Each structure stands twice: as C-alpha cells, then as structure tokens.
Amino acid sequence: MTPKCTANELLAILSARQLKDGMVVFAGVGIPxxxxxxxxxxxxxxxxxxxxxxxxxxxxxPGKLPPSTNDQRCTVxxxxxxxxxxxxxxxxxGYVDVGFMGGAQIDQYGNLNxxxxxxxxxxxxxxxxxxxxxDIASLTNMIVAMKHEKRRFVENVDFITxxxxxxxxxSRRESGLPLGGMRCVITELAIFDFDAKTRRMKPLALNLGxxxxxxxxxxxxxxxxxxxxxxxxxxxxxxxxxxRGLDPERLYID
Amino acid sequence: xxxxKSYERLRKDLAERDRSxxxxxxxxxxxxxxxxxxxxxxxxGSTMSRTPMALIWSLIRAKRKKLKxxxxxxxxxxxxxxxxxxxxxxxxxxxxxSILWGVSKVMRHYVESGKAQFEEWSHLAMGMRLRAxxxxxxFLPIRTMLGSDVLKQRPEAKEFDCPFTGExxxxxxxxxxxxxxxxxxxxxxxxxxQIDGLQxxxxxxxxxxxxxxxxxxxxxxxxxxxxxxxxxxIPFFTVDAIVEVxxxxxxxxxxxxYEPMIRHMEYYVDRINKDPVEGVKEYLDRxxxxxxxxxxxxxxxxxxxxxxATRAGNSIYDA
Numbered sequence: 001m002t003p004k005c006t007a008n009e010l011l012a013i014l015s016a017r018q019l020k021d022g023m024v025v026f027a028g029v030g031i032p033x034x035x036x037x038x039x040x041x042x043x044x045x046x047x048x049x050x051x052x053x054x055x056x057x058x059x060x061x062p063g064k065l066p067p068s069t070n071d072q073r074c075t076v077x078x079x080x081x082x083x084x085x086x087x088x089x090x091x092x093x094g095y096v097d098v099g100f101m102g103g104a105q106i107d108q109y110g111n112l113n114x115x116x117x118x119x120x121x122x123x124x125x126x127x128x129x130x131x132x133x134x135d136i137a138s139l140t141n142m143i144v145a146m147k148h149e150k151r152r153f154v155e156n157v158d159f160i161t162x163x164x165x166x167x168x169x170x171s172r173r174e175s176g177l178p179l180g181g182m183r184c185v186i187t188e189l190a191i192f193d194f195d196a197k198t199r200r201m202k203p204l205a206l207n208l209g210x211x212x213x214x215x216x217x218x219x220x221x222x223x224x225x226x227x228x229x230x231x232x233x234x235x236x237x238x239x240x241x242x243x244r245g246l247d248p249e250r251l252y253i254d
Numbered sequence: 255x256x257x258x259k260s261y262e263r264l265r266k267d268l269a270e271r272d273r274s275x276x277x278x279x280x281x282x283x284x285x286x287x288x289x290x291x292x293x294x295x296x297x298x299g300s301t302m303s304r305t306p307m308a309l310i311w312s313l314i315r316a317k318r319k320k321l322k323x324x325x326x327x328x329x330x331x332x333x334x335x336x337x338x339x340x341x342x343x344x345x346x347x348x349x350x351x352s353i354l355w356g357v358s359k360v361m362r363h364y365v366e367s368g369k370a371q372f373e374e375w376s377h378l379a380m381g382m383r384l385r386a387x388x389x390x391x392x393f394l395p396i397r398t399m400l401g402s403d404v405l406k407q408r409p410e411a412k413e414f415d416c417p418f419t420g421e422x423x424x425x426x427x428x429x430x431x432x433x434x435x436x437x438x439x440x441x442x443x444x445x446x447x448q449i450d451g452l453q454x455x456x457x458x459x460x461x462x463x464x465x466x467x468x469x470x471x472x473x474x475x476x477x478x479x480x481x482x483x484x485x486x487x488i489p490f491f492t493v494d495a496i497v498e499v500x501x502x503x504x505x506x507x508x509x510x511x512y513e514p515m516i517r518h519m520e521y522y523v524d525r526i527n528k529d530p531v532e533g534v535k536e537y538l539d540r541x542x543x544x545x546x547x548x549x550x551x552x553x554x555x556x557x558x559x560x561x562x563a564t565r566a567g568n569s570i571y572d573a
Contacts, residue, residue, distance in 0.1 A: 029353050030353055052377060053300060053301075053303070053452050053454070054452050054453065054454065055452070067302065067352050067353070067354045067514065067516075068301040068302060068303075068327075068352050068353060070300040070301040070302070070303045070327065070452065070454070071301070071302065071303055071507060071513070071514070072303070072451055072452070072507060072509045072510065072513065072567070072570050073513070073570075074452075075451060075452065075509075075570065076570065081451060081452055081453075082453075083381070083453050083454065083455060083457065083458075084300060084326055084377065084381055084452075084454050084455055085378060085381025085382060085384075085385060085455060085458070088377060088378040088381060089378070092378070092396070092397050092398070115374060115403070115404065120403070120407065123365075123366060124366075125357070125362065125366070126357075126361065126362050126365040126366050126372060127357055128348050128349055128350040128357055128358070128361075129346070129347060129348045129349055129372070129374045130347050130348065130374060130375075130376045130377065130404055131327060131347050131348035131377050132347070132376070132377040132378065133376075134376035134377075134378075134398055134399055134402055134404055135376050135377055135378040135379075135398040138376075138397065138398040138399070138400065138401075138402075139397065139398060159403045160401070160402045160403040160404075161402065161403065161404055162402070163400075163401045163402050166401050171401070172401060175400050175401025175422075176397070176400035176401060176413070176421070176422030176423070176424070177397070177400055177401055178421075251354070
C-alpha cells in the first residue's frame with residue numbers, strides 16, 4: 001500500500017534519493033534544501049551541503065528550516081561559514097559534485113527561466129532573477145526538482161536565466177561552459193535525464209500510477225518514451241515520516 | 255561610456271578621504287548628509303540578513319533621490335527604496351522579499367510599468383564585481399553568465415579569450431559604489447568592525463566603496479576589539495561614519511542577535527499583496543515617515559515580536 005503524500009513531498013523524497021553518501025551538494029532554498037537535509041537524515045549521513053549564503057557542511061535542524069539560504073539557521077552545526085563569493089568560487093574550482101535547484105520554467109534542453117515571463121523588454125511578469133542559479137547551473141552537474149505543468153515545461157524558455165544545454169548538441173560547450181550541465185529533472189509525474197548527443201530531455205522513469213500520456217499532456221514539447229522507461233519506487237512510510245519531521249509547519253511540503 | 259573608474263581616479267578619490275584615526279560616531283538622522291542624490295549605494299547583507307535597515311529607513315525619511323542601489327540579493331528593502339522614490343534602479347542578482355512569499359508585487363509593479371529598473375547579474379558576478387572594486391582592478395574574469403540571456407542583457411560584461419589557454423571567459427566590470435551601507439554586530443568608535451556569522455560580500459563592499467557608513471548593534475571600546483582581532487572584518491580606515499542602532503536590521507535578522515521578525519514581514523507582505531501601490535504607501539507612512547525615532551519604529555513592531563526574534567537569534571549559540 002503506497003502512503004498518501006503531496007506533490008512536494010514526492011518531489012523531496014525522489015530528489016533525496018538521487019543524492020549519494022559522501023557527495024558535496026550545493027542546494028538552493030525550498031525543496032532542494034529540504035531534500036538534501038532529508039538525504040542526510042536517511043541514507044547520506046556523510047553528505048556535505050553547501051548554501052549560497054556562505055555555508056559548508058550544513059545540518060539544518062528539524063522544524064527550523066531557514067526562510068532563505070542566507071539566514072543564520074543555515075549555519076547550525078555547519079563546518080564552516082565563508083563569504084558568498086567564496087562559496088560560489090568552490091563551484092568554479094570544481095569542488096562541488098551536484099548542484100540542486102528548484103525551477104519556475106524549464107525547456108527541452110534543461111534551460112531554466114527565473115527572470116521574465118513574456119518579452120524581457122516588456123515582461124508580462126518580472127520574476128526574482130538568477131540569484132546563484134546561473135552560477136550553479138554554469139559550473140556543475142545539476143538536479144532540478146519542480147512542479148510538472150504545461151506552462152512550466154515549455155519547448156523554449158522565454159529567457160535563459162540558468163543555462164542547461166542551451167540549444168542542445170555542443171552549444172553549451174561552445175558558449176564557454178565546457179563542464180557540468182543539466183543531468184536530472186524530477187517532477188511529481190516522472191524523472192527525466194538528457195540524451196547524450198542531442199541533449200534533449202527524455203523520460204527515465206514514471207512515478208507509480210502515472211501514464212506516458214499524462215506526462216506528455218502536461219509537457220509543452222514532444223517527449224520520446226522508449227521501452228526502457230521504468231517506474232520509480234513510491235515513497236515509503238519511513239521516508240515520509242522523516243520528511244514531515246523536518247518540516248512540521250509544512251512550509252515547503254504542502 | 256564605461257562606469258569603471260580609471261585607476262588614477264580611484265586612487266585620487268581615496269587619497270582625498272580623511273582616513274585618520276578619529277572617532278566617527280554620528281546620530282542616525284545625520285547619516286543622510288553623507289549621501290548625495292544620484293549616488294551609487296552598495297547595500298550590505300543579503301536577503302533578510304544583516305540588512306542595514308535603519309540606514310535605509312533614514313535615507314527614505316531624508317527623501318534622497320535617484321540612488322542606484324546595489325546588493326547581492328535584495329529583499330523588502332528594495333520594495334521600500336522603489337516605493338519611496340529614493341531609488342529607481344536596483345542592481346542585484348535576486349529581488350523579492352523571500353522565497354516564502356513568492357514574487358514581490360511591489361518589485362513587479364515598479365519594474366513591469368517601467369517606473370524603475372531591476373538590473374540583473376548572477377550572484378557570483380555581483381561578488382566578483384565588488385571584489386574587482388576592492389582589489390583596485392577594472393575587472394575580473396568569471397566562468398558563469400556565459401551562454402545565458404542574463405549576459406545578453408548586460409553589454410557592460412565582455413566575453414574574452416584567455417591569452418594563456420584560449421578559453422572563453424567573461425570579464426565583469428569593477429563596482430566601486432560611491433557609498434556603502436553596512437550593518438554589523440559591533441564596532442569601535444573608529445570603525446573597526448566585527449561581523450559574526452555570515453559575512454556575505456560585505457568585506458569587499460567596504461573596501462570597494464568610496465565612503466562607508468556603518469550601523470552597529472553596539473559601539474564598543476577599541477580595547478574590546480583588540481581582544482579578538484580575528485573577528486574584525488572591516489578596518490577603520492575604510493569607514494567614514496558610524497551609528498549605534500540596536501535592532502538596526504529590523505524587521506530582518508542580525509546573526510546571533512535576532513532572527514527575522516516574521517509576523518511583521520507577514521503583515522507587510524499581506525498588505526502589499528492585496529494592493530502593492532496603496533499597501534506599500536501605507537506601510538511607508540505608518541512605519542517610516544510617522545515614527546519620531548527608530549525606537550518608535552521598534553515600538554510599532556512590538557516588544558513581543560522583538561523578544562521572540564531575539565530568543566531565536568541568540569539560540570544560534572546553544573550547543
């Protein structure tokens with residue numbers, strides 16, 4: 001029997017499973033922070049979490065989730081605090097295994113938009129912008145966790161804030177970004193990776209009870225489902241209990 | 255025309271400053287006299303952390319105009335700067351109150367209507383622009399923003415082929431603000447400032463700026479600074495004025511002293527989400543223009559909320 005859970009709970013748990021013990025992960029606020037902290041409590045006690053505010057080796061306390069990655073709560077039980085430029089430079093030097101972010105809008109090549117909806121010259125909506133997102137996405141291998149909606153999964157984003165594979169093929173490398181790139185997208189419907197050659201997003205596994213048609217219907221570009229597409233393991237009671245213990249006020253999991 | 259100063263100009267501006275070892279303590283109401291309309295103002299802290307809110311509050315009351323404000327990440331301070339017409343141009347990597355409250359409707363109103371400009375750089379680019387400014391060089395190379403539309407909007411940054419490796423890099427221009435506003439936990443009357451916890455980009459900001467105003471939770475004796483020189487992050491000779499302002503980041507947080515005053519922030523966000531134009535105007539009247547003093551503003555936040563935030567702030571030191 002699969003326990004009932006919210007879309008954000010599913011996202012956090014599936015994302016946490018992507019992290020491996022011993023990794024160094026640079027986590028954004030919201031689901032990434034929560035999922036990295038969950039992984040630390042479950043299967044990755046040796047996970048090193050970095051935050052943009054200037055934190056290495058965070059151990060966020062249950063029930064005291066920080067409202068941003070720049071708050072003092074991010075430093076609880078950490079190994080080190082340092083300047084914001086310094087922590088981002090660790091990405092540039094290559095010390096970070098995985099960057100982990102949320103997303104407002106993503107396209108077929110894994111480019112993320114968090115800056116403008118509509119024409120940037122006369123935007124329908126001005127979004128908050130890059131923060132460290134552009135830097136993380138430019139410099140390391142990326143996991144993104146986000147809600148799966150047609151308006152969020154578009155053929156081409158209105159604006160590339162944080163680069164994925166840009167226009168596919170070799171275009172990322174040719175832009176001056178030889179390393180890193182979008183590796184994995186996790187949604188409440190499915191998990192995706194990217195074709196090694198074309199760099200287009202492709203379904204890797206569907207979440208339990210989700211059909212290919214359902215995923216396609218919620219995606220603004222054509223997906224190729226091959227016979228190897230698997231099914232993800234649903235969240236366990238143990239994972240859900242641990243997650244709910246971290247966010248008892250349900251700041252991020254509702 | 256480039257906004258980057260020549261090296262000789264940069265050195266000349268610095269040489270003209272009074273960098274003597276002298277006491278620099280002034281009253282909060284006097285800090286506006288250090289800021290000229292049109293200045294580029296670097297703001298310390300990040301998001302809701304160590305925001306120099308009392309200094310910003312004071313500039314808003316003094317009705318400064320056309321300030322170009324630069325901050326690593328901008329929170330409700332940016333809303334207030336736009337809505338008070340103190341600033342019509344904010345240079346930053348991210349701008350909203352906090353992820354807890356979605357996209358700032360005040361920011362959206364001003365930017366989408368073209369009344370004000372939100373100039374976006376990546377977070378690392380903001381850091382390296384200030385670092386270049388602090389180092390006295392006109393630019394620094396970085397490996398981000400390349401290939402993105404963030405770069406397409408920033409012709410001030412230049413793509414460049416490395417003369418050693420041939421690799422493509424991005425050169426970001428130095429940022430040397432006319433004035434920096436920085437809030438710290440403690441400093442002495444000369445301006446030797448100690449920052450606990452997260453330092454963000456504040457050290458580079460202090461070194462890069464042509465003038466620095468500090469607000470400090472406490473002003474302490476020079477002897478106390480000398481007992482822990484490893485905690486001193488900003489040297490006195492970069493500093494031009496100091497104000498002692500307890501709770502000087504309220505309603506944002508100050509590391510180890512108080513966490514954000516979430517109920518006050520929620521009140522603010524709720525009000526502006528209902529009506530960004532009237533809501534923020536009402537907030538400015540009630541919380542910035544009408545109080546007679548910073549203490550009276552704190553009174554409006556309320557003792558209960560200050561105590562809750564203080565308890566949480568102090569708890570960072572619990573083992």
